[in-house]
Amino acid sequence: GQRAEVSVKGISGGNLMGKGPGAPPEGDLAVDIEIRYCLSKADQGVYTYCIFEHRPEYDAGDFTEARLAAKLQAFFSYMHVDDDRTGPYPLFNEGWDKYVYTALQWKNRAYGFSSPEKGLGWFMMLPSPEFLSGGPTKAEFLAHGIDPTVLCYWRSSHYRGASLILEKGEEWSKVVGPLFIYVNEGQSPEAMWNDAKRRLKKEEQAWPFDWVKNAAYIPAEKRSAVYGQLILNDTPAEVKKAFQAEIYVGLTRTPYKINTPEGALRLNWHNDAKYNQYWTKSQDPEGRFYIQDVPAGKYTLSAFADGVLGELTQSDIIIPESGQIDLGKIVWTPVRRGKQVWDIGLANRSAAEFAGGDAYFRPGQALRYAAQFAANTDYTIGESDYSSAWYYAQMPYANDSSKIIAFTGMSGTGEETSRNIRFTMDKACNGRAWLRIALCGTGADPRFDVLLNGELIKQIDPGISDGALYRHQIHGIWRELELAFDAKLLRAGANTITLVVPGGSLNNGVIYDYIRLELHEK
Template identity: 30%
Template sequence: MKNSNSFSSILFCLFSSFLFPFISSTTPSWPPMNSRHAVSTAATPPPPLQLHIIDQHVVMDNGIIKVNLSNPKGMVNGIEYGGIENLLSTDNDEDDRGYWDIVWNLEGSSGTKGILDRLETTDFKVIVENEEQIELSFSRTYNNSSTGGKLIPLNIDKRFVMLRNSSGFYTYAIYEHLKEWPAFNLDNTRIAFKPRKDKFHYMAVADKRQRLMPLPDDRKPPRGQALAYPEAVLLVDPIEPQFKGEVDDKYQYGCESKDSRVHGWISTDPPIGLWQISPTEEFRSGGPLKQFLTSHVGPTTLTVFHSTHYAGEDMVIKFGDNEPWKKVFGPIFIHLNSLPEGEDPLRLWQNAKEQMMAEVQSWPYGFIASEDFPKSDQRGTVSGRFLIRERYVSDESVPASGAYVGLALPGGLGSWQNESKGYQFWTRADQNGSFSLNNVRSGNYSLYGWVPNFIGNYQYSAFIVVTPGSDINVGELVFEPPRDGPTLWEIGIPDRTAAEFYIPDPNPKYINKLYVNHSDRFRQYGLWERYAELYPNEDLVYTVGLSDYKKDWFFAQVTRKIGDNKYAGTTWKIKFQLDSPDTHGTYRLRLALATAHAAELQVRLNDAQALPPLFTTGLIGKDNTVARHGIHGLYRLYTVDIPGGELVVGNNTILLTQASSNSPFVGIMYDYIRLEGPLTSKM
């Protein structure tokens, strides 16, 4: 927000006037902060926890919050807080308010769609019950003979934890696949909460990504008009006129895993916040850059642990026969906060961020009862120093300041970005290149890394075996990024995104007001259509030395519409000059892609009709980043050898053809392009 005070005042007036009148009789005080939990300022100590088991419901109560769970299904039917009997949607069925779910499929299935399982459980057990803590287990044991193959072949154990004097509760789950059970695919798993639509209208996922939101009714015909895919809806007659003409799409509010620590909703009738807090990313798949859904119109708030979004089928977890597996997802913290009447509602967001930091500092939690969740003294540490040696930058190794360094299951170079079965631990190196990965679970890992502003991936040559209490120092690690000759020219910044390239203004008919004049302008709907408007007759031409990639390189190489539901591939040209090409040397073109979707990138030199092309990627990618308003998906790096004898004195042209043409969402986003000359060449 450019002017938070002004914006807060406007927001408060909006809340107070017609959307959310304050009800002072039900307004609780905002719990003060101390470490992880709210601490009472009253003279008397906080009340002990209470557990009530009533027919088909279980209620956890610590005097601040009551959580009602179905017994034995393990669904969150209600959250009572701040004088409101239920913060969750009472319009929904009890099983559709707060729940874990999985999307899965049979072995051998293709694609990323499957069978939805709300993970209804069959057994309830009290794990811990005392004045300080309650931990409940709702479980389901897989039995192939009794389910007839209709349930996912996993043991499911959903846990819910409440602590004394805590303004919220924790939840986590343990999934287990035994060796003798059937093979299957796992596409998606998450936990979802659906707050009341008559209360929660303001959503926050980041400091600069928060706003009043439309109602779910606005998305339904005739108030809403579906656009190119069901998630995107044009609000043509919303209940609140301020949203008229806007596009609503849940993908506009996704976040990278490393930035998705806290998000949720605010009500001011009374002023209450409901937040999901993830204290770590260790249980998520795909590494720190993997993008996940967060909160969106519903109102809905999600913690997604695994999904194929922005990655495609490469991200599906495929279990084979005789493959045992167990993983703990979470815990996450469901945080409730409140304010006295008249206070700025945005203070609830500030408090949620403070609570998130307290949860991060308390990780790994010491109170979790499951033996599958290791405490701090059962974990290990891996440290070292990350250096980079790039002979065209420095003759010596230099500290890799800001490098990403991480541990993930052993695999190939860069395999961490679509790894999904194990745990991952990531950090950033300091200015000296030093790094420390703390609280690492026991296990066998590979150590991976990459450095912003340099292409390529690093992988340590030896496995890292972490045991309880181990403190492993790997010493100095030297990363030599791909490089065979001097840079003749380059386009972009090697940061694994296309954010630095030209992102057009959206069609005024399809805007989200949040992203007008916003750093994340790529999240606007329909930007793929702007390419043909900007290049109606000929494709993009970029002239080295004259063009500016910030203005002249469109952020996505997409298809061109040539008729009703017909599209054509596009060919972009990079023109450059060589005064005296080395006819005996080999030049190298480095193509770093930020994402690809059902695309084929062909490279030619000086002849647009050359067959076969000098290079082709073949059909790559199912990232679907263009349609989902992203700026990157899976990172891909290609090296194209260009024989010096095929270059000419003077003007040369590299032609980049995206040949696939199935839809408007087929395409490529480039991260960075570089032409390297032979060691003795001169431009």
């Protein structure tokens, strides 16, 4: 035959399965687990996939950590994570920990190690990201370790992770994969990695694989192609109606609630790991999109785009079993509270455009912040450039005794830091003003104060911490914070809005995505 497959299956029978990281000693939850390995004659690698099944008679349970991990021989000394992190391992020496190697799963789907001495490469490939949790903005481990380690982490608690909770009596199944473990040869690490990227494109084109036989893995003939066009209807006349760069459009499970020990939790594509997600990236300025291989079902359409603050959602999207499904023109009217007065950054769910944002993964950001900026800094609207004058994160101000501590960020405490946003108003105002702040990550304590012309308006508590600041990421939990205030507080002439992170642990603070001031005058 052309293909051989081996299956190893564990039947729970009500017993708790899984004893990996985060699971209690007696096991994780009652779920049947089947792992399959597939080898065909012509391939330079092995496919593997896992099938989980929760039967109605099984008790309720909560997945903790769920991943495929491979530990390689030490001669695989050259790491390949993404374009910024490829080279002899370890890539960084200062305060090393494995979180410096986290990256966006959805974007980076061919990664691993190579051996320059032996001319061998070992790469993990995800032909489709549909089984991953957290959507296109989820950061996760791809590779790390003193012993070279490569991972597919489809459900985790990192950066607040995603939830997968099963109820007693619930019938549920999920196929994770197939993944492709690709082994190649080459004259250099770069040649082997480029070859792996080319092979990934071939695997993407073959998805869904016709040789996978399981009821939870939907074959190609029972999937649809979905297309349509987003019409950007941003109200201010000065705002461009065309999309600026990348648009992400997804069909995902309709948001739902689960019960946790801490209370009810609402799950959507950001934090759901139970159901598959079907996303596409478009760069069409007219907003056209095309999503391949969507199984039949009822979905919520979600979209976010560079340069557009907020997110589009449209519920009750019904996809039939097969065909070409035209969703037509979908009008997207982003929320505007009033006329835009000014903004800082680019609304893109990332901090990469700010000073320091291109090296977010290097340990010791608090030290770099203190080396490049004063504790009290000014940013003048119309004059300052956010790529050099606005540091991507704001945290307490480090002193000379501060040190990098692996896995826990920074040691010690720092002083209060202030960002003074200076701007001019042509006249006194009536009505309401809105300061809209989008964050793409937080530290251990993300609270900060907002002052207008020296007077406290409000202390903002962004809520739950995702740890992105001290675990070297700019893709934590995206959130938008709105602060409304009486427009009479804005003066004719010079004004200053100050953002203050109080003194304390150097692991406290926030990571900025975008800031905008809007005014609705009576």
